[in-house]
Amino acid sequence: MTTATLNDPLDGLSVFLVGMMGAGKTTVGRALAALLDYRFFDTDDLIERVAGKSIPEIFASDGESVFRDLETQVLEQVCAYTRSVIATGGGCVMRTRNWSYLQQGLVLWLDVPADVLRLRLRGDRGRPLLQTPDPDRALGDLMEKRRSRYALADLHLSVRPEDSAKTVARRIVAQIPSTRKQS
Numbered sequence: 001m002t003t004a005t006l007n008d009p010l011d012g013l014s015v016f017l018v019g020m021m022g023a024g025k026t027t028v029g030r031a032l033a034a035l036l037d038y039r040f041f042d043t044d045d046l047i048e049r050v051a052g053k054s055i056p057e058i059f060a061s062d063g064e065s066v067f068r069d070l071e072t073q074v075l076e077q078v079c080a081y082t083r084s085v086i087a088t089g090g091g092c093v094m095r096t097r098n099w100s101y102l103q104q105g106l107v108l109w110l111d112v113p114a115d116v117l118r119l120r121l122r123g124d125r126g127r128p129l130l131q132t133p134d135p136d137r138a139l140g141d142l143m144e145k146r147r148s149r150y151a152l153a154d155l156h157l158s159v160r161p162e163d164s165a166k167t168v169a170r171r172i173v174a175q176i177p178s179t180r181k182q183s
């Protein structure tokens with residue numbers, strides 16, 4: 001007889017997906033959670049629930065620093081869960097303290113080429129940091145600043161433009177055995 005636990009390549013260790021806005025952390029995260037039979041959390045959703053307002057509203061009324069504090073608070077709470085896939089916000093890697101929470105699990109960088117991100121995010125109104133006269137440039141600048149932080153992840157997955165979210169999730173599962181940490 002097989003059970004999800006016996007087949008679990010992570011032995012219950014949670015997975016944190018990091019990467020730029022639009023990398024697919026939410027979309028791939030859901031597919032990955034289904035494959036692993038894990039829970040799925042999205043820190044952006046949790047922040048909105050804690051704050052009782054949307055992310056654009058938090059940025060507009062309270063500012064980015066309040067948003068970042070909420071993000072840290074949510075990461076601190078969610079990292080206590082085992083058997084979970086956690087999609088994080090694109091900027092969480094920039095605060096050193098957040099790494100003490102991320103490192104409770106396997107940290108996986110979904111690395112998507114900038115031109116693919118730009119296409120996915122064109123016309124997006126939900127990401128406050130892109131609401132500038134030149135969103136393509138803002139995205140490129142953020143990527144430049146963050147790349148070295150994403151590179152601290154345990155696993156780096158280069159997503160090909162043709163990969164569906166399911167394909168990406170399957171590629172992740174295939175790579176887990178060679179990268180897993182001791183829990």
Ligand SMILES: Nc1ncnc2c1ncn2[C@@H]1O[C@H](COP(=O)(O)OP(=O)(O)OP(=O)(O)O)[C@@H](O)[C@H]1O
Nearest residue numbers: 020021022023024025026027089090120163164165
């Ligand atoms: N592998 C994929 N192939 C095609 N489209 C994708 C893929 N992954 C995600 N998308 C699309 O890209 C957009 C952004 O995806 P998603 O919201 O999952 O990104 P995210 O990394 O969670 O972004 P954020 O950090 O801003 O919340 C969505 O419209 C989603 O449907």
Ligand SMILES: O=C(O)C1=C[C@@H](O)[C@@H](O)[C@H](O)C1
Nearest residue numbers: 021044055089090091127128
């Ligand atoms: O890249 C970022 O800094 C952000 C990404 C989104 O997931 C949200 O967390 C928010 O819009 C900020």
